[in-house]
């Protein structure tokens with residue numbers, strides 16, 4: 001882990017628990033697409049195709065990755081809200097990033113995120129007290145007693161059955177958006193763009 005890979009550090013240990021913390025987190029979820037769009041505003045193709053660090057993803061790939069990732073996260077949120085402890089489908093982040101739609105202009109993914117987050121924030125706004133304890137089951141995180149999960153998985157704070165709670169999920173995805181936005185802003189700062 002280095003500063004360029006984790007410019008804002010790892011996901012925070014705490015999840016929104018108080019009503020005002022939850023309102024703030026939902027507001028952050030709602031405002032994220034505008035912040036991400038702002039982070040890439042004015043960049044041309046050569047800049048979009050620049051890795052944010054040596055050996056890292058390009059800005060273009062980062063944007064499409066965020067769309068892929070948040071699509072999954074939204075679906076998992078809806079599954080948790082509509083089914084008892086649904087087992088979700090893992091996906092291969094790196095291989096998804098190599099598919100041809102990750103070479104498109106960034107606007108389709110920025111537009112997708114704008115619509116997705118409007119709906120996602122509305123969903124979280126509707127969650128009541130007990131609803132925040134609803135969960136999905138991540139099959140890669142179940143039955144791992146004694147075996148430490150990867151760094152990304154530690155952030156999910158799954159229990160031994162692989163259950164990830166909606167409050168935790170919101171905290172992870174606020175962080176995830178800010179994490180990748182910081183990659184782009186850091187690059188722009190270092191390049192003087």
Ligand code: NI
Pocket residue numbers: 065069176180
């Ligand atoms: Ni990511």
